[in-house]
Amino acid sequence: MNDPIDKWLADFMNLDGDNVKMTDKQLRIVQAAVEIFSEKGYAATSTSEIAQKAGVAEGTIFRHYRTKKELLLSIVAPMMSKLVLPFVLRDFGNVFDLPYERFEDFLRAMVRNRLEFARKHLPVIKVMLQEIPFHPELKKQFLEHVGARILERFHRVVEHFQEQGTIVQMPTGAVVRMTASVLIGYMLTRFLLLPEQDWDDEAEIQLSVDFIMYGLSAREPKSP
Known part of the structure; x- marks a missing residue:
């Protein structure tokens, strides 16, 4: 993903009571997922599409999230x-x-x-x-x-x-x-x-x- 992370999304996803901050890769995964889910819907979206848009390997998604x-x-x-x-x-x-x-x-x-x-x-x-x-x-x-x-x-x-x-x-x-x-x-x-x-x-x-x-x-x- 070449687009910068939307500031509001980065701020929002990093609001955590335990002060656990997301890595840049995690934020790219989340932003890619939001964009594709909103365009195609959850059921029609594959993790490989999310990975491609986020610019990460598909396995990186599953290191952070067990399932879609x-x-x-x-x-x-x-x-x-x-x-x-x-x-x-x-x-x-x-x-x-x-x-x-x-x-x-x-x-x-x-x-x-x-x-x-x-x-x-x-x-x-x-x-x-x-x-x-x-x-x-x-x-x-x-x-x-x-x-x-x-x-x-x-x-x-x-x-x-x-x-x-x-x-x-x-x-x-x-x-x-x-x-x-x-x-x-x-x-x-x-x-x-x-x-x-x-x-x-x-x-x-x-x-x-x-x-x-x-x-x-x-x-x-x-x-x-």
Whole structure:
């Protein structure tokens, strides 16, 4: 691999409570794995491809990781605990804690926040989105340590606006689920299904928010 190691990836993978730092070869292996996993998916990627892209012998991979699955887990599992979870508790938490006059203002802030995070860490986010549903241990860890924290805060926001009488009195879990379906669907289409499309993110955010707030009725949405 002739490309330099991405600084954020090097910093992230070297964040270890025991102060165990990765060698340059290990970092090249991880970066190559992230790039190929994000492009082709875990199942379609071979360790020989990873080794070639990393500029190391295939045997070097197996000196550090017993299997391809172990390599995947070494990337995704710590990413959830060292990158995604702190982000949820710190930066994303700020979105939940700020005062918003309307539910739609909160939704716009949340999507903009997610877009920025996804742009900065897109390859490894793609690996997470593609692989967590197919690996029970990763799914369990995500739901317990990340999903639960987001859902708890999201529920509180919905309940706040329901108490104000500005959004429908529907079961809170249903509001969260349907809202998340629209926003996550947009993000998946934006970054995984049709990334080559010429996206106007602000326009798409507004369309998504209007759909959540007003559905497909002929009623005219209020101005932002």
